[in-house]
Structure formats: structure tokens, C-alpha cells
Amino acid sequence: MKKTHDTFRSAYLYPENIPLSFSGAIKLHLLNFMRLIKRSYRFLQRLWPDINYLILVTIALIFFYACVQLWGFSTNKYHTLSDGLWDMKSTFITVIGLGLLDICYKNSQSWHAKLVLQYNFKIRFDSLKSYILEVFSIVAQEDKASEYNELSRYTKIKISENDIKEFDEATLKSALNKAIIELDTYQRDLDRIELAVQQHNIQMYIAYLKEALKILNKRNIQDAPERLNNLIFLFYTINYNLSAPWRWDTRLTERRKKIIKSTAVTKKLSVDQKIAVSNIELHSDQK
Numbered sequence: 001m002k003k004t005h006d007t008f009r010s011a012y013l014y015p016e017n018i019p020l021s022f023s024g025a026i027k028l029h030l031l032n033f034m035r036l037i038k039r040s041y042r043f044l045q046r047l048w049p050d051i052n053y054l055i056l057v058t059i060a061l062i063f064f065y066a067c068v069q070l071w072g073f074s075t076n077k078y079h080t081l082s083d084g085l086w087d088m089k090s091t092f093i094t095v096i097g098l099g100l101l102d103i104c105y106k107n108s109q110s111w112h113a114k115l116v117l118q119y120n121f122k123i124r125f126d127s128l129k130s131y132i133l134e135v136f137s138i139v140a141q142e143d144k145a146s147e148y149n150e151l152s153r154y155t156k157i158k159i160s161e162n163d164i165k166e167f168d169e170a171t172l173k174s175a176l177n178k179a180i181i182e183l184d185t186y187q188r189d190l191d192r193i194e195l196a197v198q199q200h201n202i203q204m205y206i207a208y209l210k211e212a213l214k215i216l217n218k219r220n221i222q223d224a225p226e227r228l229n230n231l232i233f234l235f236y237t238i239n240y241n242l243s244a245p246w247r248w249d250t251r252l253t254e255r256r257k258k259i260i261k262s263t264a265v266t267k268k269l270s271v272d273q274k275i276a277v278s279n280i281e282l283h284s285d286q287k
Contacts, residue, residue, distance in 0.1 A: 011260045016276040024263020031259065035252050046111060050103045054096070061095055114196040115245060121186070121195065122242040128182050129235045135175040176217040183210040197244045205241065209234040257281075 009025050010017045020028065065088055072078030072087075085092075183206055190203050212231045261280045269277065 011256070013260055013276050013280070016270075016273045018260055018273055018277060019265045019268045020260065021263045021265055024259055027259050027263065028256065031252060031256055035249075038248065043107075047103060047107055050107065051100075054099055054103060057099070058096055061092065065092075111196065114194055117193050118195040118197065118242060118245065121189065121193075122239070125186070125238060125242060128179060129239060132175060132179055132235060133232070135172060173217060176213050180210055180213050180217070183213070195242075197241055202238060202241055205234060205238045209238065 007017070008029070009022070010019050011024075011028055012018075065084060068088065069078060069081060069084035072084050078084050186206055187203065187210070190199060190206070195202065209231070212227065212234060216227050216231060257280050261277060264273075264277050266274070
């Protein structure tokens with residue numbers, strides 16, 4: 001049966017396992033280890049506020065244990081420190097062990113729910129951004145790494161006075177009105193849902209964006225290239241922030257593909273494996 005995961009000397013690249021050189025295999029496993037460490041660190045960061053509470057409970061429990069131990073010594077019920085600890089083992093296991101498991105489970109469930117909400121919100125915002133860019137005849141070349149390269153892509157997009165002369169003002173005004181109405185909906189949604197990123201920043205940027213749209217809608221667009229550029233920058237900034245939870249993983253995925261493509265043992269590749277490797281697309285920053 002074909003393996004569907006990395007082994008020591010191969011990397012799984014759907015639907016094939018690609019044999020790697022020894023150095024490539026080491027690089028790939030170091031990358032996987034780095035991913036594990038990073039995810040564990042982020043998980044502990046999310047747990048830390050709740051763990052602080054558990055630490056306080058544990059300190060109170062230890063104080064209670066000390067009182068029980070002193071009572072046991074005074075009544076000759078306990079003769080060693082372990083006697084009282086043994087009597088309270090169920091309490092310690094329940095409060096600390098099960099409490100920690102409960103915190104981990106609830107945190108994972110909450111984080112997953114936030115990611116789902118944020119992903120759906122991001123899809124809606126991407127749709128609005130694409131619509132506005134299309135109206136302004138801006139076709140930004142999409143790529144697989146766009147989720148972490150939004151701001152660098154924006155630097156390649158600038159609207160000049162010559163571009164503005166070609167715009168149809170009535171169409172642009174209609175698009176701006178539609179975007180303002182859509183942003184009103186986003187603001188109401190953000191008041192009742194919780195995202196995985198710092199939500200206050202997203203709300204602040206959307207408020208700035210809506211105000212910029214309103215100001216632009218009242219002006220003569222032909223005279224406002226700088227305002228248009230600022231507006232587009234806000235779109236990309238919001239999208240960049242919404243992509244935060246996935247941006248680091250996207251970078252690692254790109255690095256993984258680069259390792260596979262550069263260290264695959266070509267002499268051992270079958271026809272299907274060669275096709276799988278040749279189909280790997282690398283973002284320009286990773287080539």
C-alpha cells in the first residue's frame with residue numbers, strides 16, 4: 001500500500017512519495033521539527049491566560065495540603081509528608097490533571113471556531129477587494145503565496161493620473177457605494193463574532209477604509225490618485241492581517257516544496273513522480 005506521509009528518505013507529494021537525497025531528507029525533517037516547535041509555542045501562548053488561573057488554583061491547593069499535613073502531624077495521623085499527599089491524590093489529579101485537559105480541549109475548540117469564522121470573513125472580504133480592484137482595472141497577479149505577500153504585492157500597484165482619466169466616474173461611484181454598504185455589514189458582523197487575530201485592529205482598519213470610501217465618493221475621482229492609492233493600501237492591509245494565522249504555515253509549505261524540488265533523487269523517480277515534481281509551483285520569493 002502506498003504511504004501517504006513523509007518517511008525518512010522521502011516526502012509525500014500528493015499523490016506520490018518522492019525519494020530525496022540525504023541532505024534533502026535532513027532539511028525536510030528539520031523543517032517539520034521547526035513546524036512542530038512553532039505550533040507548540042503558539043498553542044502554549046493561547047493557553048497561558050488560562051494556565052495562569054490554574055497556577056493560582058494549584059497554589060491554593062498546595063496551601064490547603066500544607067494545612068491538612070500539619071493537622072495530620074498534630075493528631076499523629078500522618079508520619080511523613082507523603083501520607084497527606086496520598087490522601088489528597090484524587091483532589092490533585094482532579095483539579096490539576098483534569099483541569100489542564102479541560103483547558104486544552106476548550107482552548108482548541110474555541111481556537112478552531114475562531115479560525116472558521118475568520119476564514120469565512122476573509123473569503124467575503126477578498127471578494128469585495130477583488131471587486132474593487134477589478135472596477136479600478138487593477139488585475140493583481142494571483143499566486144499561491146498571496147496570503148503572506150499581500151503588502152509586497154501592493155507596492156507594485158500604483159494608480160497614476162493617466163490611469164484615472166480612463167475611469168468611468170459613474171461606475172466608480174456605484175462601486176464605492178456598494179463597498180460602503182458591504183463594510184457596514186462587516187462592522188455589524190464583527191460586533192457579534194470573535195476572530196482569531198486582534199479584532200480591534202481589523203475593526204479600526206475597516207472603519208478607516210469606510211471613511212476613505214465616503215470621502216472619495218464625495219470628491220471628483222479624477223483629482224484623487226493619492227486617495228485611491230491609500231484606499232487600495234487599506235484593502236491590502238486588512239487582507240494581510242486577516243491572513244495572519246495561516247501566513248507562517250504558508251511560508252513553511254513553500255520552503256517544503258522548494259526542498260522537494262531541489263533535492264529529489266531524479267534517477268529514482270518514476271514517470272508519475274517526475275510529473276509530480278515538475279508540477280511544483282514555487283512563489284518567486286522562494287525560487
